[in-house]
Amino acid sequence: MKFLLRGTAAFLVLMGVYLTVSPAQPPPKRKKILAIGETQGFHHDATSTGLAMIYDIGKQTGLWDTYIQTTAEFITKKKMTGNKRNIDFFDAVVFYTTGELKMDDEQKAALMTFIKEDGKGFVGIHSALDTFYQWPEYGEMIGGWFDSHPWNTFDAPIIVEDREFPATAHFPKAFTIYDEIYQAKAFSRANVRVLARLDETKLDMTAKNVKRTDGDFGVAWVRNYGKGRVFYSTLGHHDQALNRPDVRQMYTEAVKWTLKLTEGDATPRPRPAK
Numbered sequence: 001m002k003f004l005l006r007g008t009a010a011f012l013v014l015m016g017v018y019l020t021v022s023p024a025q026p027p028p029k030r031k032k033i034l035a036i037g038e039t040q041g042f043h044h045d046a047t048s049t050g051l052a053m054i055y056d057i058g059k060q061t062g063l064w065d066t067y068i069q070t071t072a073e074f075i076t077k078k079k080m081t082g083n084k085r086n087i088d089f090f091d092a093v094v095f096y097t098t099g100e101l102k103m104d105d106e107q108k109a110a111l112m113t114f115i116k117e118d119g120k121g122f123v124g125i126h127s128a129l130d131t132f133y134q135w136p137e138y139g140e141m142i143g144g145w146f147d148s149h150p151w152n153t154f155d156a157p158i159i160v161e162d163r164e165f166p167a168t169a170h171f172p173k174a175f176t177i178y179d180e181i182y183q184a185k186a187f188s189r190a191n192v193r194v195l196a197r198l199d200e201t202k203l204d205m206t207a208k209n210v211k212r213t214d215g216d217f218g219v220a221w222v223r224n225y226g227k228g229r230v231f232y233s234t235l236g237h238h239d240q241a242l243n244r245p246d247v248r249q250m251y252t253e254a255v256k257w258t259l260k261l262t263e264g265d266a267t268p269r270p271r272p273a274k
Contacts, residue, residue: 031064031091031259038071040099041130049239050096050125057252063261064091072103077110087114092121092258095128096236100135112137116226121258124232125251129182141225142232143218144187148209153180153237157199158219161272165264167231167253168195168220171246180237181219183212192221193266196233220250222257222266229258229266 035054037047044050055066067074067085075093080086087093087110103111114120122141130146132138139145155178160171181198200215220233231254236242256262 028063030058030062031261032089033058033064033066033092033094033255034074034087034090035066035068035094036070036072036075036097036101037068038097038101040097040101042098042127044096044098044127044237046126046236046238046242047096049242050236051094053242053248053251054094054123054255057248057255061252063256064259066094072101072107075103075107075111075114077113078106087111088118090114090120092123092255094123094125094255095131096125097131098127099130100132108135108137112141115141115228115230119227119260121228121255121260122225122230123251123254123258124230126180126182126234126236128232129184129234139186140191141230143192143221143223143230144184147183147185147211149180149182150207150209150211151181151204153178156181156219157202158196159199160196162193162195162265165193165195165222166257166262167222167250167264169253170249171196174199175246177235177241177244177247179235179241181217182234183210183217185211187216187218189216189270190268192218192223193268194218194271195220195222197271216271222254222264223268224266229260231255231258 033054035051037051051068058064058066074085074087076086115122124142133145155176158175158177160168160173163169196219198217223230235247241247257264
């Protein structure tokens with residue numbers, strides 16, 4: 001019995017020393033996401049769902065807080081008045097947007113500085129590719145522009161090219177999703193790393209508005225842009241697609257990657273041989 005008591009006492013002493021020298025670590029500071037749903041072109045009803053998805057995931061994971069805005073007012077380096085924040089307050093920007101957003105030259109420069117020089121993140125959902133046709137650097141940053149959707153909303157056959165990248169690691173090698181897949185112009189694999197594409201062998205290449213004769217239709221891709229990270233996916237035209245658990249996981253991991261909470265190779269590479 002004395003041995004047991006002595007052992008217990010020694011254990012408690014050791015635990016006291018451990019707790020003294022190894023205090024509990026505080027949880028990591030939550031990141032801040034600016035999620036913008038400004039529409040200056042075709043309006044997607046799923047914009048609200050897409051931005052709410054980013055908000056919900058941040059709350060569920062405890063990794064970030066989301067500030068949803070219907071304008072790009074906060075994208076500026078200028079000092080804001082009242083309770084407004086400028087872009088320096090945030091760690092990443094999410095666009096579910098269309099058209100020529102109401103941003104002046106200072107705001108455009110602020111967004112590019114935010115990504116390229118400050119090393120922050122950018123995530124584009126679906127129609128973010130249908131945005132800023134008159135701003136060449138935006139197209140360079142995101143990887144191209146919308147150039148119609150030849151098959152409209154259909155059972156899209158997807159090939160996952162990169163099952164090691166965190167945003168697509170959970171997908172099977174191939175799957176089908178009912179969604180609207182954009183055809184991109186000014187898109188080149190020399191600039192981005194494609195994570196998933198349409199299976200061109202299962203497409204009707206005679207459909208109206210098919211313009212890419214190479215049959216290369218990216219579905220999700222990433223790139224390093226200066227010091228920052230950029231993710232884009234065409235998935236999310238409607239609620240049905242955005243509510244899929246695998247799509248939500250893709251966007252979860254995409255945001256985490258742009259926030260530099262995870263690592264993934266964004267080195268461009270050519271399309272794999274058939």
